[in-house]
Amino acid sequence: MLKPGPVRALGTMSGTSLDGVDAAVLLTDGEAIMGFGETAYRPYAPAERAVLAAALGRWPGETGVDEAAEIVETAHAEVMARFSDLAIAGFHGQTLAHDPQGRGTHQVGSGRVLAEVLGLPVVWDFRSADIRLGGQGAPLAPFFHFACAKWIGARAPLAFVNLGGVGNLTWVDPRLDRPDAPGALLAFDTGPANAPIDDLVRARLGQGCDRDGALAASGRVDEAVIAAFLAHSHFRRMPPKSLDRNDFSTLSAQVADLSDADAAATLTAAAAAAVAAGLDHCPTRPDRLLVTGGGRLNPVMMAMLAARSGLPVDPVEAVGLDGDMLEAQAFAYLAVRVARGLPTSCPATTGVAAAVGGGIVSRPSRAA
Numbered sequence: 001m002l003k004p005g006p007v008r009a010l011g012t013m014s015g016t017s018l019d020g021v022d023a024a025v026l027l028t029d030g031e032a033i034m035g036f037g038e039t040a041y042r043p044y045a046p047a048e049r050a051v052l053a054a055a056l057g058r059w060p061g062e063t064g065v066d067e068a069a070e071i072v073e074t075a076h077a078e079v080m081a082r083f084s085d086l087a088i089a090g091f092h093g094q095t096l097a098h099d100p101q102g103r104g105t106h107q108v109g110s111g112r113v114l115a116e117v118l119g120l121p122v123v124w125d126f127r128s129a130d131i132r133l134g135g136q137g138a139p140l141a142p143f144f145h146f147a148c149a150k151w152i153g154a155r156a157p158l159a160f161v162n163l164g165g166v167g168n169l170t171w172v173d174p175r176l177d178r179p180d181a182p183g184a185l186l187a188f189d190t191g192p193a194n195a196p197i198d199d200l201v202r203a204r205l206g207q208g209c210d211r212d213g214a215l216a217a218s219g220r221v222d223e224a225v226i227a228a229f230l231a232h233s234h235f236r237r238m239p240p241k242s243l244d245r246n247d248f249s250t251l252s253a254q255v256a257d258l259s260d261a262d263a264a265a266t267l268t269a270a271a272a273a274a275v276a277a278g279l280d281h282c283p284t285r286p287d288r289l290l291v292t293g294g295g296r297l298n299p300v301m302m303a304m305l306a307a308r309s310g311l312p313v314d315p316v317e318a319v320g321l322d323g324d325m326l327e328a329q330a331f332a333y334l335a336v337r338v339a340r341g342l343p344t345s346c347p348a349t350t351g352v353a354a355a356v357g358g359g360i361v362s363r364p365s366r367a368a
């Protein structure tokens, strides 16, 4: 068991962009944030990324899944071994497929293996229990966003927006005292964010991303494509709701005939428009949007988000948080909550029947 009070927890995240593993230390008792610690990043080599990309959409036992798991475990073991003095670690793994109403959700990488390798209790498989109880299994960062809102001293409802491969939004009312209190949170996946842009520039130009939005800045947004995109049933559906990385493949097809610049501009606008559409589902208009994830580094996406939402939009660095590491920190926070028997999701964040603590705790057979 964890000792009472704050502990040093390590969290790791390998996101839908397939760029690499983020790792970050958080000092927490599972409720409040008591401090932020060291961070590290371990990129996937191009050959590793290709194996992971080829395994997207696959389920346990299918071709390429074991190879993907081995890469994920090796990369995590390497980056996690750089940290010391840890009480526990949270390991998200790599999502290969997500179909909460159908086959479930599939993250590769075994926390049991990492617990043995690192000699540390590892919490993992955060999403399955939520899905078993009727939830979406995602997003899970919202309980941490609630703690972040407290940590920054927010006094009015605000929203955290993660612009990763997929986008997600957490509306937070920081005046409540617990994340699972009714009215404290509302969270959902907004739509595709960087994944379609990355896929476009990779296929057409051999680049990993539209760095700083340079290509999008030189293009023109095709508003007819955006209107057709916003007609998708996802945007009318009431939250909670979640998405798989490639759920919007029709969007990529709709920009196929556009120039490189116009396609990039249109996909960038789609990411912003999806977030703006999501705001209509929030209980109140948030005061501001605090943006985390790689999209906050794209000035074109940030400007489009400000224009389409009509709200002040800032990277989370504006309030002293780390937008590269927030999700890794979230899984450190959730790991401590699981170990302490606290819930990690609730009806307002995933649609789960009741607040639930999702995650398996694997302890090493030898002491660290």
Ligand SMILES: Nc1ncnc2c1ncn2[C@@H]1O[C@H](COP(=O)(O)OP(=O)(O)OP(=O)(O)O)[C@@H](O)[C@H]1O
Residues within 6 Å of the ligand: 014, 015, 016, 017, 018, 019, 162, 163, 164, 165, 166, 167, 194, 195, 197, 198, 208, 209, 210, 211, 212, 213, 292, 293, 294, 295, 297, 298, 327
């Ligand atoms: N300077 C930049 N300019 C433009 N885009 C950028 C920049 N830096 C990062 N990005 C985009 O952000 C993406 C990575 O974002 P992030 O690491 O938040 O995603 P992720 O955690 O993998 O995804 P998710 O949150 O969906 O799991 C990159 O793939 C790229 O598209």
Ligand SMILES: CC(=O)N[C@H]1[C@@H]2OC[C@@H](O2)[C@@H](O)[C@@H]1O[C@H](C)C(=O)O
Residues within 6 Å of the ligand: 015, 016, 095, 098, 105, 137, 138, 139, 140, 141, 142, 162, 164, 165, 166, 167, 168, 189, 242, 243, 327
């Ligand atoms: C199934 C899955 O891995 N979903 C990711 C993905 O990436 C962003 C969005 O879609 C979010 O729902 C989630 O990640 C973050 C960390 C979350 O659970 O909050």
